Amino acid sequence: MHDIRTIRENPAGFDAAMARRGISSASAPILALDEARRAAITAAEAAQAERNAASRDVGAAKAAGNEAEFERLRALVAEKKDEIARLEEESKSKDAELREILMGLPNLLQDDVPDGADETQNVEIHRWGTPRDFAFAPLEHYELPGAKEAMDFETAAKLSGSRFVLMSGGIARIHRALSQFMLDLHITQHGLTEVNGPVLVREETMLGTGQLPKFGEDSYQTREGYWLIPTSEVTLTNIVADCLIAESYLPRRYTAHSLCFRSEAGSAGRDTAGMLRQHQFEKVEMVSIVHPDASAAEQTRMTNCAQAVLEALELPYRTVVLCSGDTGFGARRTHDLEVWLPGQNTYREISSVSNCGDFQARRMNARFRPEGGGKPEFVHTLNGSGLAVGRALIAVLENGQQQDGTVTLPSVLHAYTGGLTTLTRDGTLA
Template sequence: MLDIRWIRDNPEALDAALEKRGAASESAALIALDEERRAHVARVQDAQARRNAASKEIGAAMASGETEKAEALKAEVADLKQFLSTAEETERDLDARLRDALARVPNVPLDDVPVGADEDANVEVRRSGEKRTFDFEPKEHFELGEALGQMDFEVAARMSGARFTLLNGGLARLERALGQFMLDVHTTEHGYTEVNPPLLVRDDALFGTAQLPKFAEDQFRTTTDHWLIPTAEVPLTNIVRETIIDHDYLPRRYTALTPCFRSEAGSAGRDTRGYLRQHQFYKVELVSITDAETSIEEHERMTRCAETILERLGLHFRTMVLSTGDMGFAARKTYDLEVWLPGQGAYREISSCSVCGDFQARRMNARYRPEGEKGTRFVHTLNGSGVAMGRALIAVMETYQQADGSIAVPDVLRPYMGGIDVIGAGG
């Protein structure tokens, strides 16, 4: 959420930022709402001051025998009390209207983010690894998985419907191995603290990370008014909600391996075949909480942590900086890692790392106390995939496939596979 004080001081900057995102101007409407709220608060303060003054004047008028004046003052106080009796509710309503309006305004992109309407304006930063060459026609992951008898879409559909998959045997173990490998690297080498968070959260947690109210249709809601997490970003970032952190304890870095749940409301007809876009999937998430001065540096660091995973898996990928029209609602800048899938012959996003500034922290009231300062500031938050396990499984399957349809296990995963180095039809 943006600061209304900043918007009042920089209306042109806000509208220019929104234009870069392809969104309509908002400053005039937001400032008008704020003016209405401020004017009402001023009237309340004036009414309270006048009520107090008039109450004292009543006593003086009674003491001096000015009965008519005292009665007029009593009538004035009664009118002021009537106004004040509803003023608090009106103020809450105005606060809520302004907060709701601010909650629907996206974050302001950093100056170095490429301007563009969509993914066509994304800019490649670097590439890593080489595309594998094959002496046979590489297959897509779902062809491989079904032929192995270890990736079953029909059984999952009978239980749960579309966009669910049942893994078994070697592929189920391979996906588990991927998650354990990622966690071990991030915790032992990259300094992240492993967390096992709740998978069900309340409205305010999703509001804090900006999934609500704008993206409610993309979430799954339970009958108990909890939400299934779309990513561990939500509970990990909310660890610091409504807290004040000593500066010495920053940065904080958290990681978690969790199932994630998304309705994929905006992806009708996209990637309906295979394991790429599911309602339920696993992901290793990275979250950092920093001060204002180090968040940009932390963004580069987090992206390198995710890149390290793909490098050690021996996968070819490219790192892209997203354009203003393609990056997420809460982000100021985003890097996407796009892994090469030989079966598809295409790059597909496998990790997204974003710096959000104080946008989420303002929604969560998460602050820190800078050294040598009496006041507090909002922390800066960052989140990234470290990485999506299902998409990593797809990339490993397609990159390490053999001519007979088996899957070679990457060297770094073999310690997690109980000595299995090839996944064949037998398991």
């Protein structure tokens, strides 16, 4: 969320920043509401002062036997009471309306985010590995013989509908191995603290990280009002919601493996084949809570952590900086990691590492107290996939496929598959 004082002080600068997001003249309605809200507050304070003065004088008028003055002051007290109630309600209404507008506006982009309309104008900043030269036409993951046996979309559709999958045998074990490997790497080598948190959260928790109100249609809500998390970023980031922590507590670095749920309301008809885009999926998430001065360096560190997973899995990838038109709602700057999928003959996103600055912290009221004293400041929050487990499975299957229909697994997974190294044609491990 945005600081209204900053908008008041530099509306032209705010409008220019919002224009990069495709939003024109954003400050005008905000400042008009803010002015009306402050005017109502000022008027209420003036009315309260008048009421207080009349309340003091009414007793004196009664004691002096000035009945006319007594009745005038008593009527004035009642009148001001009603006026104060009306003005307070007006200011409260204006404040709620202002908050709603501010909550619906995206984060301000960092100055170094490239301008662009969509993903075609993202800028590549790093590339690792060389896509394998196949001696045969590589298949997509769901076309592989072993996947046909152990990746069951038909039964999942019977159970739950479209965009679900029932994994069994070797596929299920590789999927589990990937999540365990990622967690272990982040914990032992990257210094992250593992967290196992709830996947059902309150509405204010979703508001804190920016999933609500704007993206409510992309998430699932229970009859009891809980929301199913679209990512454990929601759970991990909100650990510091409504907290005033010591500066020495920073940085906090968390990781979690969790189920994630997305209705994909805005992606109808996209990536419906296979398990690239599912309503239920698993992800190993990374979240950092840091001092404002450290957030730029932290984004680089987190990007390196995600890249390390892909390199250990021997998967070619590239890293891009998202342009202004492709950067997500809550991010100031985002690095996307795109893994090579030979079955599609293209790179596809497998991780987004975003620096949110103080945008989420303001929504959550997450602050720290500087060690040298002074006014509390908002923390900076960052999040990134480390990685999306299902997409990592797809990449491992497609990049490791052999001409005979088997799949050779990356060596780092062997310890998690009991020393078994190959997905056979019948969907088992050998």
